[in-house]
Amino acid sequence: MVPVSYYLGLSAILFSLGVVGFLIKRNLITLFMSIELMLNAVNLAFVAFAWQWKSLNGQVFVFFVMVVAAAEAAVGLAIIIAVFRTRETLNVDRVNLLKL
């Protein structure tokens, strides 16, 4: 029997990888993948706790997260395409029009 703390540890590692990836990478697609990684790390924590406490709430929540992630992927990819069309780059450091 694998203890729940292992799952949570894996979840924390995956989430941290997502955060670090988001912070250090410049490519928009990579950032996007980092976000997905963080979402799925959270999903993992949800199912681990659901299994631990024998409750369906966590499982149901995972479905919600997946639905939102799918929607977000659709919108996000559309934005990325739009950005690439206008600026011809995917480097986030050059997408900074809001800067003072």
Next chain:
Amino acid sequence: MKPHFHLWLIPILPLAGAAINGLLGRRFPKNVVAWVGNVFVGASCGWAWWVFARFLSLPHETLPYVRDYATWIRAGSFSVSYGVYLDQLSMVMVLVVTSVGFLIHIYSIGYMAEEGGYYRFFSYLNLFMFFMLTLVLANNYLVMFIGWEGVGLASYLLIGFFFLRDSAASAGKKAFIVNRIGDFGFLIALFLLIKHFGSLDFSQLFPALSKLGVENAGAGLLTAIGLLMMMGAAGKSAQLPLYVWLPDAMEGPTPVSALIHAATMVTAGVYMVARSNVIFSRAPSAMLAVAIVGCLTALFAATIGMAQTDIKKVLAYSTISQLGYMFLACGVAAYSAGIFHLMTHAFFKGLLFLGAGSVIHALGGEQDMRRMGGLRKHIPWTFWTMTAATFAICGIPLFSGFFSKDEILWKAYSSPFGHWVFWAVGVVTAFLTSFYMFRLWFLTFFGEFRGAEASPDGHLGHGHIHESPKVMLIPLVILAVLSVVGGYVGVPEALGGQDRFEKFMAPVFHSGVTAHSRQEAEMAAPIATQHERPGSELAFTGVSVLAALLGLFFAWLLYQRRRDLPDKIASALGGLYTTVRDKYYVDEGYAAAIVQPLIKGSTYILWRGIDAGAIDATANESAETAQHVSDALRHMQSGNVRSYAGWVAAGAALVIAYMVYLGVR
């Protein structure tokens, strides 16, 4: 069933004229403006005389004629209504105001013909008439106060009529501010009345007040109310110490000086004191204050008047002095004598100002008497009418001023409240009055014309000295006739007359000199009984006539016979002369004692200390702090997505660290 007088028409008609001229007058041609301005006031005047004709036949028990038109304020048991209160006193005031006012309106058609802002002038003048009539017809003190403030406003607007001239604008402000000081006292008096009697309505207040006893021991409620009312009256009627605005008010056009600053508005204080006779008669200390203020003002202003060279300034100080006489009369409980003098003064002083205006008009704007002279032949109509007025104001027998002034002087001595000092000061003032008026008369109309060489640029606009147009002369002639015959309504019995004026006014002042003052009368009995013989009154009359003739003689000697003497006397008197000529430095004294400290205090404490130092500083400092903080925080908003993410991550890490800390604690 009472008759319907529709008295509301009397003030409303001039208001309509003011509204029409004020709102539409700019587009009207001049003759339409003049027509509108005069027709409404003329109608008001005609209505007043119609009311007077029917008023005379009213039985005495139906007086005063009181009517409420609408409720203004209702708060608990206290209520104030818009209404009219017509008795002999307000009837006389209404007739004087509308008649003299109408004549001055006619005169203005000619006098103002070449000035700008013709419609503005007539609109303000009509507005003044509205407020003045509101003042005298009011049935309670609060509506009277509306009129009181309203005439102040009209006065301000008209003094500052030539507002492009800085001196005119500041003279208007000065008049307004000095009046406010007096109004403060008047208002407090009204508050006291509300607090202690619960009403401001004349027909409720006076019966209630007349049940009270006399406050012999000096201080008391009625004394306080009386003194505060006197403060208001001193502001409006230019008495010591608040008289300083009236000489400056001569910056206004001359018809304004005649109407507002001689004939009507400045007498509002006298009217108010006479109207409040129930209060004053029960407060001997307040009466004494009124008499002393009146007496001192009469003498003080007369001395200043002797040394002025501006023709209008002489008349202004003369007005202050004559108002002093009226207050003296009120202060010795001779209210009807005061009102009688108010009426004759309205005729002859209005005429003097209009005549002075005609002189100024003839000389194309010259006001300095040193550059006049010999005008008798050039402007005969003005000369003869001015002569009538001069004789009247000096109290030359058989002219109107003789009867009224003589009445006051006699009462100043013989009244239970009188004293020989009041009489003596009055006679000296009569002498001074006669002197400065004849000085004006000789300097203006006799001798050689001294203006031509003094004005090489030929500012006599029309080339030669010319008589005024008929529209200006007709009011002069009518007022001259009134100045001569106006006194015959009140010829005292000692001179073989009926004293009709005093008998007419008696019901209003009946409560003034009856039971309550018996004690006073007994105290003063030896004097009062000794001198209340007709023969004695004739002797007093003789003395005041002598004083007037003496003034005439000295004026003739100094300004006609020995032209070199005045300068010699002036240089012999030295400092005394310059002190009088410079009006005793009262304006400078007020400036140093009140105005400058106020300006300094406002500048250094209120403005730079509190306003700039505390209030603005608080606002500015907090704004600057906010700016600095925001400036620091601004750099977080770099526009860089990854730095935002970093901040979010850092924040999340902080929250987690905190929660972990809470967990392990």
